[in-house]
Amino acid sequence: MHKNFKGIEKTVFGRGAFAQLGDILNERRGDNDKFMVFVVDQYFKGKPLASQIPQKPGDVVMFIDVDKHEPTTEQIDAMRDDILAKNGLPAGIVGIGGGSIMDIAKAASLMFTNEGSSTLYQGLNLIKKPGIYHVGVPTISGTGAEVSMTAVLTGPVKKLGLKCEWTVFNQVVLDPDLIASVPRDWWFYTGMDTYIHCVESENGIYNNVYSHAFAEQSMKLCEDVYLNEGSGQTPENDEKLMVASLMGGLSLTYSEVGVCHALSYGLSKILGTRHCYANCLAFNHLHDYYPQGVADFKKMLKKHNITLPQGLAKEWSDETITKMAEVSYNLPHMWNHAIGLDWKDKITLDTIKELFKRL
Structure with missing residues (x-):
């Protein structure tokens, strides 16, 4: 339907x-x-x-x-x-x-x-x-x-x-x-939430011409704000980012989000990590799911001198990782979109635990 x-x-x-x-x-x-x-x-x-x-x-x-x-x-x-x-x-x-x-x-x-x-x-x-x-x-x-x-x-x-x-x-x-007064790091993290919305919306079984039209324009605006010549926190880019956010939201509404958001929910629920930051932490390690999106994300990190922590999983117990994986696994609509309706044949709790261990 x-x-x-x-x-x-x-x-x-x-x-x-x-x-x-x-x-x-x-x-x-x-x-x-x-x-x-x-x-x-x-x-x-x-x-x-x-x-x-x-x-x-x-x-x-x-x-x-x-x-x-x-x-x-x-x-x-x-x-x-x-x-x-x-x-x-x-x-x-x-x-x-x-x-x-x-x-x-x-x-x-x-x-x-x-x-x-x-x-x-x-x-x-x-x-x-x-x-x-x-x-x-x-x-x-x-x-x-x-x-x-x-x-x-x-x-x-x-x-x-x-x-x-x-x-x-x-x-x-x-x-x-x-x-205009948003601190630079949160200007980056929240803007990347829009970018990730569009990458995930585009890469899954529910993507369609309607959702694609919003995602395509939103990603173009994100690239102007974070990657192209003239990128950065400027009045013109504030306007672009505000519209990109709206369009990214519309794209995911008529499509769906995917692997990154599933992991982000686990981080937020168990560790209290704020959503946009959690998305960045997870997306940085999902090159095999979203190769082009992650490659461009890393360019944006470098361009704006944003450093994300590495080796976080070394501090987490297996119990903590299991709890996060259980939260993520119980989001079937996201896995359906990203992996396919047979996702349970391909994604297990252990698969998701290994994804968290990348962090």
Whole structure:
């Protein structure tokens, strides 16, 4: 069956677009209990962006430190319960930050209207009711969270997204000025998430003309930003990277990710490694699965003087590696795409353990 996915309802793009957020939200402030929730990356607390948030009396502003860990089911459940008890049902929720913040906003929007723990809804089309109005404002580009139909959460048993058409943002605000201050290493790691999305989308059985069109253009933009003459952190490249992230997210939505993301989920679930960095750690050793993609990735590493650690696996016990491999193995949709529907005949737990030992 062909995918029939829902896209973002509205998108505004351009420098200074963040200034339009207040007017955009005003159209929905009469909904539910008439207040907005803003979830904002802790990085911006006390910085100019924080003073530009269009907050009104009664609104809730939460600065969240996503450096400590990626979003968890426990975190989303607690946020939902606390706001409902103290404030009521929000008119909407706005995520201002990177992929983790946007996933928090997407997941919370769904859990405000769906009963029980978010652990009940980790998977495809398990959500019962549409969520509240939700807006994504990326301040770092690469994850594709601004366009994807998944809100990835780490639970007590698994790391898996709340995935359905209601997860997709109602509105995104793409302002290239907001990503200008991203530290160089994270500018690289998050941008490589976009690049890896496209490499994996292209190399698998679910690749098609539709997904290819987005991946092709996204990869071209990534090469301009990270590889070609004029590459680097410039205002023009910020615009290119923001669009590349969106297109990379659309490509994987209509195709799928593969081996690298399966390994990344294992690293994140067991070791708490942040997603984009985990992707880079894994992708650097997957030359036999993605030869051209990894070759170009290594050129980008060299060009931007990014050094990834080697020999990490020497510090991991066999128990730790086995746990990571078990997480990765239990992502059949990724292995189906990358290896084929007969992937279980070719990929075993030991195969995946050996891949982790490369790190």
